[in-house]
Amino acid sequence: MSTAKAQAGRSALPNDPLMREAAAFRRRLPTLLRTHKGEYVAFYEGRVVGHDPDDEELAARMFAKLGDAPFHIARVEEAATVYDLPSPEGVG
Numbered sequence: 801m802s803t804a805k806a807q808a809g810r811s812a813l814p815n816d817p818l819m820r821e822a823a824a825f826r827r828r829l830p831t832l833l834r835t836h837k838g839e840y841v842a843f844y845e846g847r848v849v850g851h852d853p854d855d856e857e858l859a860a861r862m863f864a865k866l867g868d869a870p871f872h873i874a875r876v877e878e879a880a881t882v883y884d885l886p887s888p889e890g891v892g
Contacts, residue, residue, distance in 0.1 A: 820846065821872030832876045844871040 821843040825832075828848070832841060842850040842862045849865070852858035855873060862871050875881065 817870035818872055821870065822874070825872055825874050829876070833878065836876045838876065840873055840875050842871050842873045844869065 824843050824846040825841070828843075832848075836848075836851050839851050839853050840855040840858050841848050842858055844862075844866060849871065850858055850862055852861070855875070858873055862873070
């Protein structure tokens, strides 16, 4: 098999580091639902590097630990919460 065909068969990883971390979160979600449901988890380099029930506490710890390195924080829940915020133009 040619190299091009072999590469075409693999799923391409996103170039954006934050997208890669978000993809890692989605892949691990079934397991995370058993271990960290309702908590926030932080992903860095494709693995969980922290968790906390408070997203701001977790973010503060991750910034202290990782600096400005790209990491992803998400809430472990079966269906993602969607927030409906008013447009700034419509307020006032």
